[in-house]
Amino acid sequence: MLQIDTWKRVLIWAVCALGLWMALPNAFYARVETHNDAVAAIELGNTSAEMQEKASIWPDWMPSSLVNLGLDLRGGAHLLAEVQVQDVYDTRVKAMWPEVRDLLREERATIGTIRLQDSEPGELRVKVSQPENIARAAEVLRGLARPVVSLTAAGQSDLVIGVDGDEVTIKLSDAEKQATDERTVQQALEIIRRRIDEVGTREPTIQRQGADRILIQVPGIGSAAELKDIIGTTAQLTFQPVVGRASSADAAAGPGNEVLPSLDEEGTFYIVEAAPVVTGEELVDAQPSFDQNNRPAVSFRFNPTGARKFGNYTAENIGSPFAIVLDGEVVSAPVIQAHIAGGSGIITGRFSVEESTNLAVLLRAGALPAGLEFLEERTIGPELGQDSIDAGKIACIVAFAAVLVFMVLSYGLFGVFANIALMINVGLIFGLLSMIGGTLTLPGIAGIVLTIGMAVDANVLVFERIREELKTAKGPARAISLGYEKALSAIVDANITTFITAVILFAVGSGPVRGFSITLGLGIMTSVFTAIFVTRLMIVIWFERRRPNTIEV
Template sequence: MLRFSTPKVIAILAAILLGVVVALPNLLSADQRALLRSALPSWVPTQAVTLGLDLQGGSHVLLEVDVNDLIRSQVTQLRDDVRRILRETRASLQGGIQIVNRGVQLRVADAEDRGRLLPRLRELSQPLSSPVLGQTGVRNLDVTDTPDGLIQLTFTPEGVTDRVRRAAEQAIEVIRRRVDALGTTEPNIQRQGADRILVQVPGLQDPQRLKDILGQTAKLEFRMLADNASGDVDQLPSRDAGGQRVPVERRVIVGGEDLTDSQPGFDQRTNEPIVTFRFNLRGAQRFGQATTENVGRPLAIVLDQEVISAPRIQTPITGGSGQISGRFTVEQANNLAILLRAGALPAKLTIVEERTVGPGLGADSIRAGAVASIIGFLLVVAFMIAAYGFFGVIATVALLANIVLIFALLSALGATLTLPGIAGIVLTVGMAVDSNVLIYERIREEGRVGRSAASALDAGFARALTTIIDANLTTLIAGAVLFFLGTGPVKGFAVTLSLGIITTIFTAYTLTRLMVATWFKVARPKRLAI
């Protein structure tokens, strides 16, 4: 156990050296790291550990899915589906399609028409499904009819709950893309309960910009301005008309879901900020056809139920790209491009809680964590040297290497260090010397039974290995459970704890054994003073 081949020694020392190089940028300021990054090749590690919201400050926002808005959107879509089915089945309708609580109703007096219509309407009612259980048999839509021809379609409570849950999951992905576009690092975005979403953005000290990005639905539609206020039109406010309402056809030519890219820019003629966009193949075809058929008519660009621009179609636009102008500021154009590029939120989100953690408070947390870590480290070192003498010094060197490797792994993985993460590092310091204590006590026991120094060292390391692996493996399992089932601060603690366990096994056993073997080879002691 005390013999190391030359390749193994080189591998151990190379791992320590690599850890030092990767962890070194954490001792530099942001300006120094930027200078280093510009001066060195791209493969040289210059990434520091990302600090969490509680350490570097930032913005914290708790959002809630607006259930009423979501239901209204679903009912509107249901009404459009019913209208489409009526056209396809050519059923005669008495009156119009009326919106009722969580659904719509219509009256079809003719029995033959109802016979054609009802099967098609019931196709809209599909059982809810689960990835684990498959179809649960619970319908998201109830379809009822009466002998006098009244047909009612109503969303079930189970269907509403499921839709809210799926809307929250979809919103998380949209929010993540929007926040990433802000250029921040390691945002924490997670669902809380069925209808709430927690957003934490470390380093972002402008909560208003975050709220602006998160609070907009960014539902983009291209429609035609109507010739008059009658017919199937909506009355929407127009920026060009100073906020006055103008008639806009309800038919959507192309929606924002067909956008593949959007970027801020400047109009070459007026030098005003604009947003350029590009459609996918389906969007380009529909947009090209609509502009070809409507040359000379105003095209309404509708964002969140407001006409932000209504340019007149001069020639067919068949290239699949265009631009949006609406008297934007540079920041508004940039934010709109982010929103359109990230996609539309499935429902309106309401801010129920917000707070900003200042950098001063984060600095205080770092200082307190550093003081606690240093005190804990010094106490552990004092105990090890007092208890084991020179072997305690070896354990201290291994402990320093352990901390360096933890920060190297955090930097390399791009993990976020939080205040609970610092607690995990402090705990790792105590757990690391536990392994050394197991080894040293085993060596003492072997020496008491009369073994030689070489034999006691060899047996001590060999017999302590199983115990060290068992103890750390069970803790690693607990850390994995905390990471996958925990949230926020719990995950931060689990990350540093799990990484610390991996580095502990390497430094407390392998590196310590190498240092002890090197010392023994040079000193050749007859007996061990441990």
């Protein structure tokens, strides 16, 4: 009959209390957000009195997890970027020249002298002085080829070595280009995520779209231009040997060399070898610091491989200039005074403290493997986000009020119990979103509004079933018990199918679709819990106290 064990009652009320307790900070959103930001700043070392005061506006013993607001609610920046994967082909092929040169020099007796030729992007051309033995040169270079690292191109080679008259050509194979595209986009995706996380933005959305595009949405940031400043710089750091200086960018560099402008000295250009000795990919740390003249700088440290190459080169080239190149500009070109062991150094230049800090962040996050072309950019102002929040509030209030009135008019006291459970249900949704760190979007609000309507569906099934049982002249206790038992299968079936739909939307969809599926899925779970357990517990408690001979549903 109508009996619920004491431990079950305690557990039901405990779950409700926990959910509402976790949802409570959202009722004081601005205050709790200020507290959380201050606590994060204190953990990073900012222990000023102002931060201490902001951290104290919300008690530490209370929960402080908030429902994150999405781009359409909070305002922020939206970018759609295309990764220039073709840049990687050219960079990789050019970097092979030192190894190609060393291999062919060992065959000088057979093929004669070699000379690097100008070539198309993504191609390396080497001319030999004895073309009758060019087949030998191609055979030697084929030893550089390696298997493609890809499940779909297993067994294929990564290089295509060809012969064109008295020249040997080196290109990447189609299979290697496809594998390189995949790796490049994945690496760019991860580096963008790390750069955005470094500056402390809230709940960014960073997703791959199509073969070579990346969608970036960051709530709470000032503008799309500010977001581009964070992620748009490739921060490609290289250390390249200096061949000479030039007065213009049109100076003849010679094969295997390139002309780069100086970052600090306007009108000054350096001729450097195109193949770097060490790259930023071998950096393991970069921190803002100060040089011996107390000017802002960036200190760096290489991994063991980079440290060994850096140390060997400095030992063999004492007295020669060495260019530190950042994104195609020479930051500085110091003369090597002594062997630099240990793999650490410092980048000096005309930096401000903020610029040195940002550069350290970019270097620490890693270099983008290729450039980005921004195809679409939008800035959503916070006032537009506030309009969406206000519209969402109105929608929720109207839906809530309509459902409350309908339930009371249709089912009387039992409708009041269902309404109380509905209020608890909405609180549990926000509590769960806070606990899992979920992001609420405008479609997510639509999911909550839909949940409000669906939440009473289970109660309607139960109450209608109780009405039918009362017509068979059964007692009220038996009618209530049978009403819940016979309606249970219909409630479970209906909610399971809807939950499956929410799971599919989450798995297949992205962005706003996922926001809708999350709130819908959580709402289904909480509405089933409140309808089957909370409403029933309230009815049982009322029945135990009143013991009515008849009931009106």
